Amino acid sequence: MRESLVRAGVAFLTEKGFASTGLDEILKSVNVPKGSFYHYFESKESFGIELIKSYASYFADLLDSNYLDPGLPPLQRIAAFMEEAKTNMARYEFRRGCLVGNLGQEMAVIPDSFRQLLIETLHDWQSRTAACLKLAQAENQISSNLDCDVVAASFWIGWEGAVLRAKLERSGAPIETYGAHFLNSIQR
């Protein structure tokens, strides 16, 4: 029951964000009474923390399944991650974005405890991307002049914009445009 609450919570937050999502509609969607909810979670805030952590770890796995794929050259692994992310968005007709980006946009209305966790999550994804870029550098796919940590930081800063725009346009085209320009800009 705990797990289905988390799954439903993540779905609501990726689609509507934190402020517009009521606890009641999450509970209703999985037929869980309020009393049971408070058996598992102390408050909407601690539930939110759990949802961020769950999404962070789900997404880190998705990154690793691409970035650590020995069957592809490193730069193509990044391209494959972007393709998979786009496909996942298409499955929900581009209604669901990135939970971290959604909450990041809601800074004014989310609990302050979320903030540090969101930043840490982005840094975690960033460092996985930097590691893959360093492999690409070692294989001479990208210039040795590039600072892979800075490039990975810039990639993630812009990536959340691409996901946002894909939601707005209900299309994968913004992800393709952003991804192609990013890869072109670092490729040898």
Added chain:
Amino acid sequence: MRESLVRAGVAFLTEKGFASTGLDEILKSVNVPKGSFYHYFESKESFGIELIKSYASYFADLLDSNYLDPGLPPLQRIAAFMEEAKTNMARYEFRRGCLVGNLGQEMAVIPDSFRQLLIETLHDWQSRTAACLKLAQAENQISSNLDCDVVAASFWIGWEGAVLRAKLERSGAPIETYGAHFLNSIQR
């Protein structure tokens, strides 16, 4: 009175977005009774449309004041725009983001009439940026191989991510990182 309503509305939407902003708090902040509001606007939705248009035109002016500055080479005009946008965010301690990005993130909960207008606004900013990039190309600041329309599209897709991240980190650093990588990636 109409003008101060629009000004207050824009401030609320850049900070909190549409769903979390109540009409009442906007009216209260400028001491306007509800009856007067409905004298000027038909509904919260038509007020929202007006706010998007007002912000779009304010921001187009801000872009032009940099992109059309004859005192700077074209690429430096884009750098100057980014610097000004960062300074404007710093003035409000990075609490206020981009109205268009905020609403774009709220696709699930905003009226559908906003959607096309937000896309058109981004395309307008994009085409102003493309024009400046074409000047940079004519002056040989960037490679003649680059498609300025595509580069401008990619810039704006990622830019909304940079603004979002600046809000999250309460810092101008994400805008600097994104801007520096963008300029490096196209500069000759």
